[in-house]
Amino acid sequence: MNGICFKETLFNAVINGSKTQTRRLMKDKTPIGNWEETYKFSRYKVGEILYLKEPYSLDTIAFDGKVTYKFDNPNERTVSNGFKWENKLFMPAKYARYFIEITAVRCERLQEISDEDIVKEGTLDWVKWWAEKNAPDYEYQHWINDNINGHDQSESYCNKCGNKEIKRRRKLALKKGYKQTEIEDEIFLDGGWSQEEDRIPHCEICEKNLEYSYIGTDNFMDEEVKYLEFDKSGAYFIEHSDIEEIFNYAGFRRKAYAKLINSINGKGTWESNAFVWCYDFKLIKK
Numbered sequence: 001m002n003g004i005c006f007k008e009t010l011f012n013a014v015i016n017g018s019k020t021q022t023r024r025l026m027k028d029k030t031p032i033g034n035w036e037e038t039y040k041f042s043r044y045k046v047g048e049i050l051y052l053k054e055p056y057s058l059d060t061i062a063f064d065g066k067v068t069y070k071f072d073n074p075n076e077r078t079v080s081n082g083f084k085w086e087n088k089l090f091m092p093a094k095y096a097r098y099f100i101e102i103t104a105v106r107c108e109r110l111q112e113i114s115d116e117d118i119v120k121e122g123t124l125d126w127v128k129w130w131a132e133k134n135a136p137d138y139e140y141q142h143w144i145n146d147n148i149n150g151h152d153q154s155e156s157y158c159n160k161c162g163n164k165e166i167k168r169r170r171k172l173a174l175k176k177g178y179k180q181t182e183i184e185d186e187i188f189l190d191g192g193w194s195q196e197e198d199r200i201p202h203c204e205i206c207e208k209n210l211e212y213s214y215i216g217t218d219n220f221m222d223e224e225v226k227y228l229e230f231d232k233s234g235a236y237f238i239e240h241s242d243i244e245e246i247f248n249y250a251g252f253r254r255k256a257y258a259k260l261i262n263s264i265n266g267k268g269t270w271e272s273n274a275f276v277w278c279y280d281f282k283l284i285k286k
Contacts, residue, residue: 001093002044003053004100007264008071009129010122011054014283015098019122023110023276025265031107031275042277044102049286051096055085067095096286104280110261111273115250118257120280124247127238127256134235145190148173148183161205162189225249230259 013019031038055070070085142156173183228234258270
């Protein structure tokens with residue numbers, strides 16, 4: 001019996017039923033002859049049963065003699081008393097617990113994927129994982145409320161730079177004759193938004209991106225998704241927004257799948273527009 005590997009997030013997407021399709025690069029790069037001839041070279045065939053490979057452990061001391069799976073124990077990373085996770089590439093079928101059946105096979109260019117198939121690839125689950133993993137811990141407090149020296153809400157600061165600026169301003173207030181107790185209540189780092197003309201406010205001093213500023217216009221989502229990139233600021237936006245609504249934008253879906261396939265097969269895979277085998281499958285009991 002043949003096995004098949006998925007990244008952890010996509011493995012879980014197969015198990016929960018949101019991933020029912022996978023694309024694999026053709027080894028010979030281009031189709032051979034007509035479809036009937038080409039199909040003979042596909043790695044998997046319609047009706048074939050595959051087992052899902054995953055990291056596992058046979059450590060009888062740590063897990064009471066049971067076969068244990070890393071995807072169920074993501075925080076168990078340490079090696080002690082000889083314990084280790086076995087490489088999923090070499091997982092034998094006898095330890096498998098999940099199986100899929102190939103229901104359809106076809107050949108196409110990578111960029112011919114439809115918006116519907118992008119969903120079947122489990123891309124939404126991957127985007128949620130990516131956003132959670134990459135979203136930075138932005139501070140909510142951005143601008144300095146200074147009732148002594150005056151304040152300008154067009155200037156925003158990260159927490160670190162903002163506190164330094166507060167110290168500078170409080171020293172100025174002391175020189176003006178204000179008491180220390182007065183100064184603390186009159187100069188402080190405040191919440192709310194500034195730089196509202198920007199989609200991503202930035203620190204005035206270190207230029208670090210801050211929390212997203214929602215303007216609330218009717219076409220906000222159309223504008224934001226159009227320019228949304230897979231960087232840390234984008235991760236923050238995805239994590240704190242309605243991900244299903246964002247994913248309804250076709251342009252974003254294709255960006256997401258391009259990022260996903262490049263993370264699996266290497267930078268430039270999507271751009272190469274190579275020929276791929278497209279396999280539809282269903283999760284089955286074995």
